[in-house]
Structure formats: structure tokens, C-alpha cells
Amino acid sequence: MSELKRPPLPHDHLPPVPSFTVVSEDLAPGAGLGHAQAKSGGNVSPQLRWEGFPAGTKSFAVTCFDPDAPTGSGFWHWVLFDIPASVTELPAGAGSGKFEGLPDGAVHARNDYGTKDFGGAAPPRGERHRYVFTVYAVDQQKLGPDEDTSPAAVGFNLRFHSLARAQLIGEYESPAGR
Secondary structure (H helix, E strand, O other): OOOOOOOOOOOOOOOOOOEOEEEOOOOOOOOEOOHHHEHHHOOOOOOEEEEOOOOOOOEEEEEEEEOOOOOOOOEEEEEEEEEEOOOOEEOOOOOOOOOOOOOOOOEEOOOOOOOOOOOOEOOOOOOEEEEEEEEEEEOOOOOOOOOOOOHHHHHHHHHHHEEEEEEEEEEEEOOOOO
């Protein structure tokens, strides 16, 4: 992908909103994703913690999107919404496996793997992809969609109900031979 112009990031064409801070013990800004966050490494969602969001926040949503996927429309790895406003951190693995640490009321929509969880990075061999983790501060307790709603429809709702957003981008390249 390095010789090709990279696709835009998912928020480049959305109306601007204020930003806030998201950090992770598993992902430093500009660093690569760990093997645990890869499809071949266990699909472990990273730990995320956020602060500085607007006072009127009623819930949060968390997504992970790969704009570099060879699909023409990117690839949704994680779509989680209706996270209560009192929750400002998700532990590693909250979006994967047994959903330990996932707050009550949070809803997983189906990702582009067809599962309702965090699906790890899996770029084609030799390609380095960006994984955009976004936390949205939402103006409603319940965003509206249900767990069977497509990621695009959840994104449509987030476009109209986001008070602010924070993002953290990690990159991942599949090891040789995979």
C-alpha cells in the first residue's frame, strides 16, 4: 500500500465535531497493533480509556475501521454502542470472547466478519493497514439501532448524534507466511 495513495480516514468527510482524548495500554499513537489484536492472535480488543468529552454526553460508541481494506468501502472490525455515559474505560478483551468487562446495556452490531464482537486485524500479506479506533460521545442514551443493524447504518446514526469523537490509529502488517 505504500506506493498507492491511501484512502481517506473515516471522519474526513463528516462534519467536524470537537475532539476529546482516548488512550490505550495496548496501542500507543502511531504505533503498531499487537499480535493479540490480530485475527491470527486471538481477536483481543484493546484496552481503551477516554476523558475530556462534553458534559452533555448520554452514551458512548466505539468502532474500529480499516480504511485500507481492499473492498472499496473499507472494513468494520468493531461496532459497539449504547455504552453508558458513566463508563470511561473498556478493559482489553471487553469486545471479544466472553465479553468480560463489557458494560451492561452496550450493544454489539455485526462487524464485516459477520460476528457481533471485535474481529482482529487481518490485512493481505505484504500490506500494512491502518485500524482507526474511534470513541464517540453521543447525545442519546440509546442510539436507536439494534444488534442486527449494519455498521454503515450505525455510522449514519452516529453522524447525526455525535457530540464529539476521539480516535487512536494503529497499523498492522500480517507476518510473512500468513
